[in-house]
Amino acid sequence: MSQITDWVEIRRNKFKLLFIFGIIAVLMITGISCLLTPKEGFILTVDNKRLAVVENEAIVIDAIDELKAQKSQETGFVYKEVTNKVKVEMVKGLKDEPVGKEEIIKILALKLDWVVQATALTINGSPKMNVATLEQAEEILNKLKEEFTVDTEDKELLALNFEEEVTLTSADVKVEELVDLALAVTLILNGTDKIETYKVKKGDTLWDIAYANNMTVNELKEANLDLKKDVLSIGQELKLVKTEPMVHVVADVQLTKEENIPFNTKYISDSDLWRGQSSVKEAGKSGKQRVTYKIVEKNGVEIDREILEKQVLEEPKTKVVYQGTKVMVASRGGGGDGQLAWPLRGRITSGYGWRRLGYHTGMDIDGVTGDPIFAAGSGTVISAGWAGNYGYCIDIDHGDGLLTRYAHLSKMDVKISQKVSRGDLIGRVGNTGRSTGSHLHFEVRINGVHNNPIKYLD
Ligand SMILES: [Zn+2]
Structure with a gap:
């Protein structure tokens, strides 16, 4: 290899490196810019x-x-x-x-915020509340009806209706406008969900609770119509405000029950008995009947009742009473002028006038405590009460200065200023006052002066 070729070789490698660095740099810049730019x-x-x-x-x-x-x-x-x-x-x-x-x-x-499908409950044309489903609305109506359904077993339910027009319509409402079943029932029954209640404690009486809450007992009862016989139980909740239900459940009810038929009393005059006396000849007995009523109840309270059918099972037996008509007649041939009747039939145990104990201002007629004493004549009771030695004592003014007195009575059947007729029951034989055994002390006074009664008796 020559030097030149070596040099060329070196240059090429340099370019390669530059190129690679360049690419890396571009990639890095793009990457960073990618991360940084919005x-x-x-x-x-x-x-x-x-x-x-x-x-x-x-x-x-x-x-x-x-x-x-x-x-x-x-x-x-x-x-x-x-x-x-x-x-x-x-x-x-x-x-x-x-x-x-x-x-x-x-x-x-x-x-x-959501809109949900609901069923609106409308009472007499005005929408009152929304519940989730039609089934729930119907359940509410059923619960209301149940609330007032007659529970006695011999009552038969004929019809159950709302007095008001209650309609159910579908509606779309905000979810917060839905009420649940329990609240719906409470609202309808009471007209409000803000019911103040009181929980009965041991020893509470209706009066206590009413007084403590600034109510009368009647107001408390009106607020709690279901309160039966004033009986409270511990823990029981009483409403403290009178509530007004939104609907009224009207129930037609049929009731069949056996009832007593009261007996009548028949009076028969009996001349063997003294006037004012009576005796029962035949005892009366109640009859029995089966009666079917149609009853209308509004929110559990009866508002109307009519008889549908009546079947007599057993006729009542009339009570028969003999009533005395006999007026006092001289039983002993008193020899009087007959102006007065004998107030009591019996033995004369002590006559008028002087006797061992002193002057006797009247006559004593023997009798048993409780025996009836009759007015000797017609007149006005001018005194009836305690009179010292006389005990319980009645004075009758017969007019024309004539007065009769009846003393030692055990019982008085007349009052002052009462008008009486001859023969009327006025009192009972007794032993009151200064007396040593039951008898009637009978006096006749003319213009305030006592006289011998026997002279006036018939
Ligand atoms: Zn006497």
């Missing part, structure tokens, strides 16, 4: 707020669809569309790398 790309905005860099619009549409399916699955609602402004825009100068679909879903889950 790029063009897509960003996702929701309601004009930039949320993420994305690869393209399709991935966002996909993400929303997946999110919709996810939410629908989780809640059982039918998610329909979003109400936000969702945009994918091409912009320059992006520095971040686009995020993947899962990340987009996570971001959107927090940002999107």
Whole structure:
């Protein structure tokens, strides 16, 4: 090999090296510039707020669809569309790398507002609430009806309707406007979900609770119509405000039950008995009947009742009572003028006038405590009460200065200023006051002066 050829060889190798270096340099510059220069790309905005860099619009549409399916699955609602402004825009100068679909879903889950398919419950033409599905709405209506369904076994439900016109229509609403079943029932039953309640503690009475909450017992009862017989149990929750249900469940109920038929009492005059006396000849007995009622209940409270059918199973037996008509007649031939009737039939144990103990201002007629005493004549009771030695004592003014007195009574059946007729029951034989055994002390006074009663008796 010559020197020249060597030199040429060297030059060639130099160029080769330069060329390789050049290429490396270009590659490096492009690479660095690639990393440093801002790029063009897509960003996702929701309601004009930039949320993420994305690869393209399709991935966002996909993400929303997946999110919709996810939410629908989780809640059982039918998610329909979003109400936000969702945009994918091409912009320059992006520095971040686009995020993947899962990340987009996570971001959107927090940002999107959804419209869901709902069933609107309308009462008397005004929309009241939205629930997720028609089935749920129907379940609510059934629950309301159940709430007031008659529980007694002998009652038969004929019809169950709402007093108000309740309609169900489909509607698209924001997801937050949906109410769940329990809340819906509460709202409809009470007209509000803000019910103040009180939990019954040991020793509480209705009155205590009402007083402590600035209510009357009646108001408390009105707020708790289901409260039966005023009986409270510990832990029971009482409403403290009267609630007004949005709907009223009207139930037509048929009730068949056996009832007693009360017996009548027939009075037969009996001249063998003294007036005011009576004796039962035949005891009465209630009958039995089977009655079928049609009852209308509104929210569990009976508002109407009519008899559909009545079948007598057993006739009642009339009670028969003999009623005395006999008026006092002289049993002993008193020899009086007959102006007065005998107030008590019995032996005269002590007559009027002087006796061993002193002057006797009346006559004593023997009797057993409880025996009836009758007015000796018609007049007005001018005194009936305790009178010292006389015990319980009645005075009757017969007019024309004539007065009769009945003393030592065990019971008084008349009151002061009561009008009585001859023969009326006025009291009972007793042993009150200064008396040594049950008897009637009977006095007749003319213008305030006692007289011998026997002169006036018939
Ligand atoms: Zn006497």
